[in-house]
Amino acid sequence: MSLETGSPRHFVKAAMAAPYLEREEEHDLAVSWRTDHDEKALARLAASHMRLVISIASRFRHFGLPMGDLIQEGHVGLLEAAARFEPERNVRFSTYATWWIRASIQDYILRNWSIVRGGTSSTQKALFFNLRRLRAKMARNGSGSPDPAMYEEIASAIGVSKADVELMNSRLSAPDTSLNAPVIESDAAAADRQDFLPCPQPLQDQTVSETIDTDRRTRWLHVALNELNERELRIVRERRLTEDGATLESLGEKLGISKERVRQIENRALQKLRSALLRDHERAVFVN
Template sequence: MEKVDKDCELDKASDDVDLDDAVDKSTSKRQKKESDDVPEIIASGRGRGSLAHNDLLNAKTLDATQLYLNEIGFSPLLTAEEEVYYSRRALKGDEASRQRMIESNLRLVVKIARRYINRGLTLLDLIEEGNLGLIRAVEKFDPERGFRFSTYATWWIRQTIERAIMNQTRTIRLPIHVVKELNVYLRAARELAQKLDHEPSAEEIAQLVNKPVENVERMLGLNERVSSVDTPMGQDSDKSLLDTIPDQETSDPETLLQKTNISGNLDKWLTMLPEKHSEVLARRFGLRGYEMSTLEEVGSEIGLTRERVRQIQVEALRKLREIVEKNGLSGEDLLQ
């Protein structure tokens, strides 16, 4: 009965007064307080009239993000009573009330989204994902439970943003429960970083969250990002990450020259070995057009046992090294 009376009183009040005017008077103080969370131009834009609004929209210096922030700055906040009124109507299918609930809380999304900057998504992308969470919160909010909508919406906004970061910035996706645990450690790390004068260690994070250090180290290891080797090193640099990775196969010029000489003369030197020796080496190491084969495969192909093939290979390599060294080269890494 009490719920019906409240609905009737609010419906009657909406006929006698302009709710927009009521919002302007009741929320002006809170708008001033929240102006710290949005650019100064947003907080000061309200009340200047359509001319100021058009000037903001037409300003060529505003980028897409700033333009969006300016736009939402004109949406008035709702009081607790208005939240109940509009959310009840939204649950009954009133689209205008649903839209009013969404537009009045867009700045809450921006405030939360800013906490996730430098996590792999742009601010606009974070806001877009957060807005999806806000819409979901409007659809699920039950005004009869007695708490403010912003408290309820914050959970949904954070969930959608964190899930988007997980899905869109990781090459290897992590299970949801792992991401949630990881976020606990990351939030603890950010909290410690604000208090300390250095980046918090795994031990300090573990102490704060009362978890084993091994767990923290393992979870933080999952937070490492996979970068493309073609990623530029900087905005003004043409050098990519690949350019900074040393070539493990590249040796000094002298070694390269030796390998080149051996490669160019190997076939000639093989002809200087007994025929059976050169054939075993050719089949074992994929020379002279043969496929590289195991000892068993070579033995099967030339009619010898595995052990006999091994003995021939050892003897052939010894003789080949002698030939190579007589030509002034090192046979240490021959056919490795």
């Protein structure tokens, strides 16, 4: 019986009634499934471990998600464990499957607990579940919110930054809020929350102005480069206009001159460029 064809209660009763497997029988079923792809062997192996799935799923029932869905996701993890299990390692299948069942359930919770995707890395996932457990424990004990020292302790234990702990705690403290919701709930004409989000991008007029200035400077530079002779142009290009500028020594070897002579030619070329750029700039200002 599956969760689609029967009620969760009947499914749980059927799972609890499934017989346990002896070690040898479990090993034989695992070998049959791995070597011969025996579907009946897989079915018996999975059915005998559904009580393990239910037990692990029950630990996550406080996340507000249907118990039937948690069991279903745990069953997916159980089948994944069966596909990867290596019977020759002489390890009980339940020991190996526990990790896959728990991981499948946790992934399902992270996908459905909030519209905003969270816990995409293993450390973030550990932070999500450990911080929820800590908050639930403090609520039972009547404690308040975690203090900064507790944030530091959690961050150190899990391997994340204190800022990550504070951010996750703020996410767990309030439900999702639509950015299209009005700031004043009673006023339908009020501005949306998204209207008050700061935009990190520059203003359009600033972007256009920077684009125009960049194009103008590029044109001036190309015109100024025409003032240089062939050797000066080569030195400036290889020294100043490439990402990894050439050294004086390497250029001297290529040109057959000393590095001091390369430096002198470079300084003279830069002075020519400076004079040409100033002249073009003054001309542009005068025309404008």
